[in-house]
Amino acid sequence: MRLKTLTFLSAIGLALPALATAATELDANGDGLLTLDEVQAVLPETTAESFTAMDANADGALDGEEISMAQDAGLLPKG
Numbered sequence: 001m002r003l004k005t006l007t008f009l010s011a012i013g014l015a016l017p018a019l020a021t022a023a024t025e026l027d028a029n030g031d032g033l034l035t036l037d038e039v040q041a042v043l044p045e046t047t048a049e050s051f052t053a054m055d056a057n058a059d060g061a062l063d064g065e066e067i068s069m070a071q072d073a074g075l076l077p078k079g
Contacts, residue, residue, distance in 0.1 A: 033061035039076070050075065 028038050036051045039062070054062055054070040062070065070076040 033063055034067060035061050043076075 026034055026038050026042050028041065036046070036048060039046045039051060051062075052058070054066055054073075054075055056066050056069065057063075067076060071078045
């Protein structure tokens with residue numbers, strides 16, 4: 001799992017110039033949550049495993065707190 005996380009972080013680092021969008025702008029349906037599909041639309045290298053690692057409450061979507069934690073961890077771009 002650690003290697004996959006590091007690979008994911010490396011991919012994010014390479015993609016950041018194209019992803020200068022705030023995480024809230026990734027929210028295609030405007031519900032305040034990010035689904036795996038919404039994240040993958042901008043970060044196609046995001047795996048289900050890495051998304052699950054960001055989804056602290058395991059509800060299948062990232063809420064504001066989880067988005068903030070993922071941004072602080074470098075898993076999602078900051079806005």
